[in-house]
Amino acid sequence: MSELTxxxxxxxxxxxxxxxxxxxxxxxxxxxxxxxxNGELCQCEIIPLIGQSQPTVSRHLNLLxxxxxxxxxxxxxxxLYQIRDPRILEILKIASxx
Numbered sequence: 001m002s003e004l005t006x007x008x009x010x011x012x013x014x015x016x017x018x019x020x021x022x023x024x025x026x027x028x029x030x031x032x033x034x035x036x037x038n039g040e041l042c043q044c045e046i047i048p049l050i051g052q053s054q055p056t057v058s059r060h061l062n063l064l065x066x067x068x069x070x071x072x073x074x075x076x077x078x079x080l081y082q083i084r085d086p087r088i089l090e091i092l093k094i095a096s097x098x
Contacts, residue, residue, distance in 0.1 A: 024095075028060055
């Protein structure tokens with residue numbers, strides 16, 4: 001078994017960054033993050049605000065959660081979503097001013 005080099009670690013970090021940026025490359029996902037800026041929302045609240053179908057919103061939410069951008073919790077029958085790390089808002093702010 002070979003040892004990891006610093007180049008392997010850097011490559012891994014760059015790959016992770018590229019995946020997160022790719023996820024952020026969709027305007028609807030950015031809208032979802034912006035909607036969650038002030039706190040958690042249920043998918044049922046997000047759907048009418050971005051004007052997409054339930055399956056589409058569900059896919060966006062799952063992708064954002066899978067990549068560590070959002071987290072969810074159950075509240076009865078509702079699943080509430082929130083931003084996992086508020087630094088993502090700074091990334092979006094910077095990106096919008098470039």
